[in-house]
Amino acid sequence: MDSTDVVDLNDARKAAGAVTVKPVANAIRILRHLSQVGTPERSVDIARRLSINPSTCFNILRTLVMEDVVDFNPMSKRYSAGLGLARLVEQLVTQGQRVQLAIPLLQNLAARLRVTVTLWRRIGSDRIVIVSSAASPTDVRIDMAEGQRLPMLMGASGRLFATQMDLDDPEIRAGFEGIRWARPLSFETYCEEVRLAAKRGWALDDGHFSVGILAVAAPVYSPSGSIDFTVSAVLFRGQRDEEGIKVLGEALVEFCSELGSVLF
Template sequence: MRKSTATAQKTEVAETAPATVPAPELRKNGPTNAVIVKPVASAIQILRYLTQTGTPERATDIARHLKINPSTCFNILRTLVAEDVVDFDPLAKTYSAGIGLARLVEQLVTQGQKLQLAAPLMHDLAAEFGVTVTLWRRLGTDRIVLVCSESSPTDLHIGMPAGQRLPILMGASGRLFAAKLDFTEEQMRAEFARLRWVRPMSFEAYQREVNRARRRGWASDDGYFATGVRAIAAPVCDRAGNIVFTVSTVMIRGDRADEQVDALGEAVRELGQRLESVLL
């Protein structure tokens, strides 16, 4: 549906209620000071309602069913039409889930399918070396998020819950990102000062490990991020050389000789290169 169709409708007075409300109890895994942005929450309610009903609905009926202020509901619907995730029928004056929403779902499913293809490769490495293999994705400019993990079927493994988030410079993966970021020394020192390590670590030692990661293509965190845990990570880069994912192995600290650690590091680096053709 053309965007001009929706914008031709009469604009009504927007709701005067606050745009955000504190809701720490609604974010069990998030910050305690989290807020809910009401228009965003209402937009998601509308999209969910339209996909569940499967039939075109008038704005007044949607507002009444979802208990949303009618003028706010109308303005949200108009925005969703403009973003091509909701369709508007000017004759019937009804709204329905749009093709743009289907495309978003299709992209999400495609990413899930890619992760399914990556899982056997991660599982093979986990089984071969007796480690837990994790996959992290860059999230914005300052965070990474754990996407999935594969554990050794026979050896003791370390549980890593999906959805865990870390500062982008933290851990073994952080050394990889630090080697790519175009920071001055002053900027890097400032970012490093915000990190909280379980073992004391100087900025100079961190920089040496960043430089080592740059040379060999994989990085290690020997118990600085988590007590008793050693992690080895390698990048998964797009064609432009940007790190999109990192693949990491975690194991009990001190149970492997240096040459075994080096062999695992090379294996993780090779896995990262193989995952580039699967994930990107």
């Protein structure tokens, strides 16, 4: 490369740094906005908030949906951050940062299902902890505090972790007997519910963890097949009928199967 080539290359770099491709910049602004607000929005509202031409905003959103980085709900006509966005950077982050990437997805799920959503993580050999919580944007909602720790067997999530344990082990039963349930149940009934959870892929706690509260949870499997995380939907007892609970459980299973690509 001679001196002329060097000058030309530097000039090209300067020119490239000075050019802004507006549609690309707007696409990044839209992605950043959807990740920050955490709730689905209409195209016209996004355009107004970001001062983008409505037609341009719609076309950018449609392209982002095709590229799987934005999700579109045809019923509500609203857009939200998609799982594909998290996959773009999944190789560059730690697990703690991966949990942060999951937050807008949990917020979107809470808004879509109209329930409080919690992400639980297994810690040590006998505890689980809430690492993220997203409340439903409704007038009446249930708040779950991040950092809350429970015995591993407790709640809907506990039943999922129990599916990978030997329930005939006396230590497991001893751990169960040491739990202070809000609405007591027998170990035999608990084991039946664990087996049912393993069969259908999601678990239910009907007021045993907290009186008046129903929780439905699904597992997030690691690449090795272990359960390190669960996602739980928390609502008031009687808020959904049996069929509605089933639909909720199946929605969580579908969500968790995709969330695994973000967390691992």
